[in-house]
Amino acid sequence: MTVAVSVGAVGVPLGDVWRIVLHHVSGGGASADPALDQIVWNFRTPRVLLAALVGAGLAVSGAVLQAVVSNPLADPTVLGFSYGASLGAVVVIVLASGATVGGLGVSAAAFVGALAAGALVFALGQRRGRMAPTRLVLAGVAVGYVFLSATSFLQLRATPTELRTVMFWMLGSVAGAQWSQLPTVSAVVLTTAVLLSLFGRRLNVLLAGDESATALGVDVNRLRAVLLVLSSLLTGTTIAVAGGIGFVGLMIPHLVRLTIGADHRRLLPLTALLGAVYLVVVDLLSRTLVRPNELPLGILTALLGAPFFIWLLRRDKVLDTA
Amino acid sequence: MRLTVDRLHITLDRRPILHDVSLEVREGDIVGLVGPNGSGKSTLLRAVYRSLRPAGGVVRVGDDDVWTLSARAAARRTAAVLQDSTGHTAGLSVAETVALGRTPHHGLLGRDGTDDREAVDDAIDRCGVRALAEREYASLSGGERQRVLLARALAQRPRLLVLDELTNHLDIRARFELLDLIRATGTTTLAVLHDLDLAARLCDHLVVLAEGTVVAAGPVLDVLTPDTLREVFGVRARTERHADGVTRISYAARPLD
Numbered sequence: 342m343t344v345a346v347s348v349g350a351v352g353v354p355l356g357d358v359w360r361i362v363l364h365h366v367s368g369g370g371a372s373a374d375p376a377l378d379q380i381v382w383n384f385r386t387p388r389v390l391l392a393a394l395v396g397a398g399l400a401v402s403g404a405v406l407q408a409v410v411s412n413p414l415a416d417p418t419v420l421g422f423s424y425g426a427s428l429g430a431v432v433v434i435v436l437a438s439g440a441t442v443g444g445l446g447v448s449a450a451a452f453v454g455a456l457a458a459g460a461l462v463f464a465l466g467q468r469r470g471r472m473a474p475t476r477l478v479l480a481g482v483a484v485g486y487v488f489l490s491a492t493s494f495l496q497l498r499a500t501p502t503e504l505r506t507v508m509f510w511m512l513g514s515v516a517g518a519q520w521s522q523l524p525t526v527s528a529v530v531l532t533t534a535v536l537l538s539l540f541g542r543r544l545n546v547l548l549a550g551d552e553s554a555t556a557l558g559v560d561v562n563r564l565r566a567v568l569l570v571l572s573s574l575l576t577g578t579t580i581a582v583a584g585g586i587g588f589v590g591l592m593i594p595h596l597v598r599l600t601i602g603a604d605h606r607r608l609l610p611l612t613a614l615l616g617a618v619y620l621v622v623v624d625l626l627s628r629t630l631v632r633p634n635e636l637p638l639g640i641l642t643a644l645l646g647a648p649f650f651i652w653l654l655r656r657d658k659v660l661d662t663a
Numbered sequence: 664m665r666l667t668v669d670r671l672h673i674t675l676d677r678r679p680i681l682h683d684v685s686l687e688v689r690e691g692d693i694v695g696l697v698g699p700n701g702s703g704k705s706t707l708l709r710a711v712y713r714s715l716r717p718a719g720g721v722v723r724v725g726d727d728d729v730w731t732l733s734a735r736a737a738a739r740r741t742a743a744v745l746q747d748s749t750g751h752t753a754g755l756s757v758a759e760t761v762a763l764g765r766t767p768h769h770g771l772l773g774r775d776g777t778d779d780r781e782a783v784d785d786a787i788d789r790c791g792v793r794a795l796a797e798r799e800y801a802s803l804s805g806g807e808r809q810r811v812l813l814a815r816a817l818a819q820r821p822r823l824l825v826l827d828e829l830t831n832h833l834d835i836r837a838r839f840e841l842l843d844l845i846r847a848t849g850t851t852t853l854a855v856l857h858d859l860d861l862a863a864r865l866c867d868h869l870v871v872l873a874e875g876t877v878v879a880a881g882p883v884l885d886v887l888t889p890d891t892l893r894e895v896f897g898v899r900a901r902t903e904r905h906a907d908g909v910t911r912i913s914y915a916a917r918p919l920d
Contacts, residue, residue: 539771539772540771542766542769542773543766545755545759545763545766546763546766548755549760549763549815550745552709552714552743552745553743553745555712555713555714555734556712556713556714556738556741556742556743556745556825557738557763557764557766557767557819558733558734558735558736558737558738558739558766558767559734559766560734598754599754602754602755602756602759602799603754603755603759604755604756604759
């Protein structure tokens with residue numbers, strides 16, 4: 342993380358990074374050049390922290406959703422959360438040129454959109470109090486398409502500048518990170534991630550199938566409901582601050598599963614850690630590869646991760662028999 | 664622990680599936696549940712492991728109606744091995760799969776203790792899957808999987824075992840081994856079995872279900888009479904206890920005309 346703070350359009354020596362951070366945290370020690378101080382403390386440090394939180398949040402909710410709907414393809418995008426958030430953001434960008442709609446800014450609207458999608462999937466996925474996994478996934482996909490059509494329609498009416506903003510938003514970025522966002526984001530991400538980890542044993546039981554899980558004393562429908570609420574809260578928050586970053590929620594959990602197995606009590610903490618590291622690295626590359634310009638994160642997450650992911654998939658023997 | 668099913672009625676999607684079903688499995692007995700496809704066997708099991716709420720009647724495990732117990736408390740008494748192995752394709756090892764059996768013994772904050780490790784170890788040894796412990800469940804053969812699922816059920820330390828077609832898809836030797844294993848546990852058991860020969864071999868008593876009601880119940884020889892076999896299963900057959908103590912069914916060359 343120190344490296345990620347140190348490297349960028351302006352290089353800052355590692356030692357200076359630590360000195361500046363320590364100066365701000367402890368209040369003691371000599372401060373550095375005010376320009377460097379500004380770059381390190383006001384821009385890069387919050388940015389790296391936000392990237393870590395967003396990466397951890399997306400990866401954990403991906404891992405949980407894959408178990409909740411018993412489907413290895415599940416992630417916040419497949420279940421429609423990301424499309425809901427996109428619609429919220431695009432409404433504000435296009436209809437209010439990025440100001441506010443009904444008092445909601447881009448972030449808040451994205452958050453509301455993600456939760457609305459979550460609520461819809463939740464409502465459509467159940468019948469007579471039972472949430473069948475397949476119905477949940479398909480409801481998620483359908484809800485996603487509806488939100489996507491609405492988003493596309495709005496994009497047709499957008500000016501070229503707005504369209505560029507929309508594209509950047511949908512591909513995700515943590516360039517706008519500010520210290521003021523961090524308390525809320527870290528509170529939500531850490532709390533929901535810890536709560537979700539408490540369900541590790543029960544998530545394992547979901548892998549056994551619904552009837553077996555019931556016979557093991559787990560109220561499957563209530564468990565799914567709680568997990569869906571927590572994970573849509575988690576994704577809603579991360580998408581609100583960083584846009585629609587794809588692939589992290591799908592790939593990171595699988596990477597961890599292929600290396601250490603599917604016991605969620607180990608899987609979730611490691612998924613959070615790897616998700617955080619991965620997004621910090623991707624963000625670092627996104628602002629250094631085409632210096633002084635920046636690439637949106639969504640372009641790199643898949644481009645970098647997919648080849649490695651495919652290599653791992655081809656190496657795993659059990660996938661042949663399963 | 665004794666299982667009592669008393670005048671049970673079950674309705675699914677407004678269709679009556681079970682009608683006025685009563686049966687009893689005494690402490691330590693193994694009772695086989697047999698009947699043609701669609702007679703309501705699996706539905707009855709679901710009522711026993713507290714997955715279906717009855718429209719009428721009671722299921723008691725020990726002295727308690729299962730619906731007055733919490734889901735977890737019920738699962739500490741009753742363990743089930745079912746046919747929904749659609750899950751489990753997602754990377755749990757054999758040892759982790761067996762450890763799922765400890766779930767009803769823990770709340771959200773519970774961590775594994777000595778009891779849990781002992782129960783899991785013991786179940787793994789009893790079912791002879793020690794050598795597979797570190798393998799991935801999804802990589803096992805059908806027979807190995809059934810043994811692992813039985814180990815998971817035993818790790819629950821249940822007082823009542825519920826088995827749904829445990830021996831399906833197994834070769835004959837694997838079937839016999841699995842039956843011996845169940846006998847050796849000494850646990851009260853209600854088992855759905857398709858194979859009548861196997862049912863006759865394993866069970867103390869049989870209950871015959873047809874179209875959602877009990878049509879015969881009692882000791883194997885009293886239940887599998889030529890009349891019942893003809894009326895319920897549509898075959899001509901005779902049941903005899905042989906000199907080696909094993910009860911066998913001989914089927915006529917042709918079913919009923």
